[in-house]
Amino acid sequence: MDLISIEELDRAKIDEIFVLSNKFREGYKSDLPNRIVALAFFEPSTRTYSSFESAAKRLDVKVIGFRGEQGISTSKGETFSDTIRMLDAYADAIVVRHKYEGAAKLAAEVAKKPVINAGDGRNEHPTQALVDFYTILEEKGKINDLNYGIVGDLKYGRTVNSFLLMLNKFSPGKVYLISPPELRARKEILDRLNFNIEEIDELEVNINRIDVLYVIRIQKERYLDAAEYQKVKGSYRITKRIAENMKKDAIILHPLPRVDEIDREVDKTENAKYFIQAQYGIPVRMSILTLILGDSYE
Ligand code: CP
Numbered sequence: 001m002d003l004i005s006i007e008e009l010d011r012a013k014i015d016e017i018f019v020l021s022n023k024f025r026e027g028y029k030s031d032l033p034n035r036i037v038a039l040a041f042f043e044p045s046t047r048t049y050s051s052f053e054s055a056a057k058r059l060d061v062k063v064i065g066f067r068g069e070q071g072i073s074t075s076k077g078e079t080f081s082d083t084i085r086m087l088d089a090y091a092d093a094i095v096v097r098h099k100y101e102g103a104a105k106l107a108a109e110v111a112k113k114p115v116i117n118a119g120d121g122r123n124e125h126p127t128q129a130l131v132d133f134y135t136i137l138e139e140k141g142k143i144n145d146l147n148y149g150i151v152g153d154l155k156y157g158r159t160v161n162s163f164l165l166m167l168n169k170f171s172p173g174k175v176y177l178i179s180p181p182e183l184r185a186r187k188e189i190l191d192r193l194n195f196n197i198e199e200i201d202e203l204e205v206n207i208n209r210i211d212v213l214y215v216i217r218i219q220k221e222r223y224l225d226a227a228e229y230q231k232v233k234g235s236y237r238i239t240k241r242i243a244e245n246m247k248k249d250a251i252i253l254h255p256l257p258r259v260d261e262i263d264r265e266v267d268k269t270e271n272a273k274y275f276i277q278a279q280y281g282i283p284v285r286m287s288i289l290t291l292i293l294g295d296s297y298e
Pocket of ligand 1: 044045046047048049119125128255256257
């Protein structure tokens, strides 16, 4: 089984991942002897790389691979496909991050072993969506019938794409997509959504209606034109005053890294859940690795 897009997972599989994540948090030990996972990160990462590495080690799965292309033979001209072929020979599963959309899909076509998409360009980041929704379930007790506000660079944010496509599998209340006109979500994503959305420019108008505010940074590395980036830089910011106008039990999520789109002061509010969200990356990725590497747990 590969995991390239969140669309590949049905509700039963998502529920299975969440149940298993709870079991790992309660101390469950899986049985994955002599397994090796390759982490092939051609693009920078803190959370996804480290949480996959930590998850694997907690499962007694050995880790090989790299983060960044400096130390590998693509820097000498080897192709991406040949690199994946090698990891396919050395490991039992491959986790791929790449700046190009479609790289994980290509890796899955080349490799016989399972491939997990850890973020491909502006396309998708399915394991992040599983972490996001596990956090919502833990912090709000449910996913359905909540009002969602998704704010930021909806044009280039891959976590947003996976978030929205995962929301398709549930029954959300109102979903506000909040961004300057230049950063609106792409039509190819919007056309696939089966719930009602409202695209708005301003966050503050509806802030007291939102239960889950999902914030992402401007994806600077996707802008080929520096002038285009400068135009939208700093165009939204979650301040303490905005947080104070939210419902008392509303939560603020962010896949991180954060740049300047959430003030540091917000971190101390009850609404801020983005650091615990990053911590949930461990049990959720332990579950993903377990299901993909084939433990038969009870
Ligand atoms: N959320 C996320 O993908 O973070 P990293 O880029 O640090 O992996």
